[in-house]
Amino acid sequence: MTEHSDDSAFEPVLDGFPTEIDPRHVRSRDRLEVLATEFSERGRRGENPSIDTYVERYPDLAEGIRELFPIVAALEQWKTDRESELLRDHLPEQFNIQQLGDCRIVREIGRGGMGVVFEGLQGALQRRVAVKLLPWRISMVPGRQERFEQEARTIAKLGHTNIVPIYSFGQHDDYAYYVMQYIESVGLDRIIERLGETQLLWFSEEIAAARECAADAPAGPGQGGIRRDSWKMLARMTLQVAQALRHAHGLGVLHNDVKPANLLVDAAGRVWVTDFGLAQEVDPESDLADDRVTGTLRYMAPERFHGICNEASDIYSLGVTLFELLTRVPAFSADDRTSLVEQISKGQLQRPRDVNREIPAGLDAIVRKATERDSARRYQSSAQLVDDLQRFVSGKSVQARREQGLFGWLRRGR
8 A cells, every 4th residue: 555645635524624724713722623633633544644734734723733642643553552452362372274375384483463474376387485374353343354355465466675565465355465475584683682692693503493493594605695794784684675665666655664673684695575555553552561562663764653654664664674783782772662762852863873883974974864863964865875885885985975075164164
């Protein structure tokens, strides 16, 4: 599903109120409540309405809109997240499933916020695939089925060498599932963790270790591997993700949950973007007490707390991911949600070179530009981020560093 909306075309008509609400007949407070209700309804329909657009249309209510609408959005998202958590809690501990559609199930290979993943063999050719069973019963949340199918069709149209493709989707015992390419891989979050423990690693060994069969893994040179100070290699890995985002953004599709756990690394070092567009947004005020929520929050752009989600938001999340890939420490130090949201909202993110002086200035500049608190000061497109990463890999001066040097000179000249 395309994750943006055309707010320029909306005209509010709700509970008998005309499109242009006559201030002579309706008090400001009542108008604000009407608009807040409409804002909430549009969010439930998946339209992703923009708070800024409401402010522009109703400047006399701007203060109330900016104060009330984020609360409305948070409450609605809390309901959605709470519902998702309850549905996940009711997933069986074990699934006695031999077949999903035309896929023969081989084994369960993982569980996460988006459900259960199985390895399967599809069709007469027995193609090896991954099958993800989503964590909700269709009969319990019928409205989600249509949205899921729409999203799956959209993502299936994405064709990029760094995006895990979706082949098909279907239903089984009141659960929805989708079939995607099987990637023998390990999560980038695991690579970051391991780089904090060792100077050099081989991707195939990490993949084997993740499957608890490290003894079967071939050892030594000749495989794809990386050193913790292989700055150009780390940049190339990030570049692959940026190129995938550029492709998707060009088709009007956002990811909304770019983070290391959603980036898979195969034995050759290719990075694959998964859970593309199907991830659920997370409410920063949720009282859910699991690492999944906090883990996702750490990569959320500040504007998303105000209902704004766009290309720059994905760029921010990738910038935070690059920060952690370079430094191997979390971009934000807070452990609880309140402090974490405060740090993100205030832009309290360290410079990578303050953590490790060996990080090249060019990569430091790229991270800083991608994670600017003000989205207007970030890369304005994933194509710009791709260009700067390519410049770094090619040994050229990155645009972000030139800009930051100019702004610093201007500030010093004042």
